[in-house]
Amino acid sequence: MHKRRMLICATMAVFAFSGKVSAEEVFKIGSSVGLTGYAAVVDRAWRDGLAVAAEALNEKGGLLGKKIQVITEDNHSQPQDAVVGYRKMISSDEVMLFNSGCVSAGNFAAASFVMQAKLPMYLCSILPQRENEQVWAFSFLAPPKFEIESRYRYLKEKTGIRKIGLLYDPTPYALMMKGLGEELAKDFGLEIVAQETYKADDADMTVQIGRINAAGGGAVVKIGQGGSTVTAAKNIKQLGLDKMLLLSSNDDGSIFSQAGEVLGDRFLFVAPPVQLPKQLQPGPSKDAVDAFLKYWKPKYPDRDPANSARAWDSMMVLAKAVEIASSTEGKAIRDATEKVPAYTGAYATFNFSDKQHVGITENPFLIGKFANGELVIAE
Amino acid sequence: MTSHATISIEPAGIRWQAMLPVVAVVVVAGFGLLSSDYVVTVLGFAFIYTIFCTGLNFFMGYTGQASFGQSAFAAIGGYGSAILCADYGWEPLLALFATMALSGVAAVIVGFPTLRLRGHYLAMATFALGLIVYEVTIEWTGLTQGYMGYSGIPPLGIAGYELVTVKQQLVALVVLALFGVAVAARLRQSRFGRALASIAGSESAALALGVDIARYKLVAFVIAALYASAAGSLFAHFIGFISPEVFGVTMVVQSFAMLYLGGIGTMWGPTIGAIIVSVLPEALRGLKEMQDIGYTAILIFILIFAPRGLAGLSALFGRVRGRVKEAA
């Protein structure tokens, strides 16, 4: 009996595996994203950004006349599932390029055979570690030092505060950023007087903030995302620290609004241009932001656009690369991506070259604050 | 040794059926070899999990104990093989055996104190073991490279000959999985296997009959660790990359689903469970966002109608057939 069932399942699998669609006149992009699990927030944004960009590009006739079709496979934020999804997209869907989300382990796990298949990988995450894999991969993630530098520069240039405290969570990205924070402080004439850690679900951080204050810190540089930022803002208020600044990492706009409501202009945050569209000066950055929001806002009026804008930018870089290559073949696109001239997108400027596969080379971040019910650039 | 003619654990008349699952496994694998690398990858994972679950079945099925921490030994195997092969240029098979030995020693050291615990306490202690090793793989970045993961692990191979394609690797995995099941089957029908069964049946009765249950529990735990370690190593070679997430709680949940779906305590249950739990989500990929819901619904459905697992179902039918024969 179980054998028969096994056969039925196997047969079902055959049909599922071999459900090929005609590949003519379509440019297939595979995307391995963690729609559930730890990467869900970013990767859902990534998926939707890709979809919006594909829609916009298809309206203009697609890539060299081929309609873009984005195939997404949920990897549940797990490398093993990512491997299966990547394999499926290579063998069954015969995608021509990958544009995947932020589950770095999943992208790394697949990198070796994606490379063997000679398919370029555009990534929301960091690059794989091995050099021969990096040849085929392009990262659209901002190096973590930029978030730190923006905040330090603001403190140096716009305030008299020279003693600061770091408040960080123990996730790897936050730890990396904290390390950079220690390293870079001197360059901006800042002294770190306290380093405090918290857990993402902590309901109270008065102890940590109290210690930073006691050590003479005039500002809390918070490294880490989520509701903990709002908690920190509330705690600063409760403690009556009416001079203390709170500088948050980049995050969802709703977090910024909530924390801003509590602390007013003593709450500052790191944001790419697309999160502060109202006051952008005319120029390529504003044009790119407007082009993206034209498609994004009608669909998702209440959603934060930051990560989707990054996905959008990656698709625009792809469009340029295909144009340069005059081909939709994987190797040609890979080579052409290195030749795309500096492209100013809605999130950042991307500057790929044969030596530079991490596209963001200039700090794209602005410092924002919350005023009169909206997010604005802090002067 | 006594003759098997008069005293045998298996009831008479089931022997010809014993080869059926082997044939089924070979057919499934053969089907995989004729399909794309995608199917091969899915089946490759299924057979790696077959090995993992066959080991776990020793401890949980045959011996009736609970372990939520077997992923710890898979992590030792996986990272051990990764480091020895990628950094020190070891032969994959040699690394596989070396890390199995290491896992075995670790299992003895950990098992000796924890196996005094029973039921939920043992479950909690082993769960903690899994979590500790998971944390170590994240935090000890000098050794494991933490969340960045370990890449550049060579594929399985023997004497310098690497199995470059996934299809070649699938063949190797099937052979190893069948070997693992055969060893388990052999052990299960030995005096050792009967001692484990007596522990699962009633610890005090087993004691009263002279079974040193503390020792046998430890041995079963070590065997499960050896299998888990081998599975971890094979995973590393199959993908060429590992990271802490691979050996996290998901692995435990996944292997439990396989064990209970296939039939815990049965010889072929782990294999059946591993194949179905691996293949089913792929068959349901067309459902997109509903995939997980469809998948879990089918799992629940199967468990309702075959509460002892799918392998238990076949035993049930075997018994009905036997009774019909008796009546005739």
Added chain:
Amino acid sequence: MSAAGTTAASVPLLEARDISASYGHVQALKPTSLHIAEGELVTILGPNGAGKTTLMRALTRLTASMGSVFFRGEDISGLPTHKLARRGIVMVQEGRGLFPQMSVRENLIIGAYLHAAEAEAQMGTVFELFPRLRERIDQIAGSLSGGEQQMLAIGRALMAKPQLLMLDEPSLGLAPRVAFEILSTLSELNRRGIGILLVEQKAPLALKLARRVYVISLGKIVAELKTDEIKSYHDLARYYLH
């Protein structure tokens, strides 16, 4: 090591000195001494909750206990249960302790765990004593009747080739006729030289089988009686009614 002051001929099969056991703060078994001679059948009689089962578990170390136990003069106080089985002390627990998912055959084979080589011959002996088990050989133990289960429990213990067989209320829950049948088999085993320590609640049965009886009450042995000295059950009743 031989117990002081005894000659080889009179060394008891089993001797317990001041054995006691506690569950938490409750001393379920107060310091108690008893002995069983070679080839003897002794019954421990007592009401519910008197500590009979605790005494059995204390003797076989299934429950942690204090005091000394000697087997044929050898001090076995510190030995764990499974090592006692190696010396030939085998216990049939209350509720039989069968492996209910396994067949009769499998139960018996596991019983021969220590004597795998002689399993076949031993199984023959068991079937001779309990022909019913032969008929049920491939049946699942859990599906047997109460009497058959008790037969299997005793049969399985016999597979371990006991020198001393301890049984905890084998008549529990059985019809009187079946209980009698099973207890008669114990007499037969005793005649074949196996020492038997039997815990019973049913005085008539106990007295019929044994020549010597310990009466246990409130966690300690309150009397040691020869059955031929007991004139009527009233003699016993006073021990039950403290």
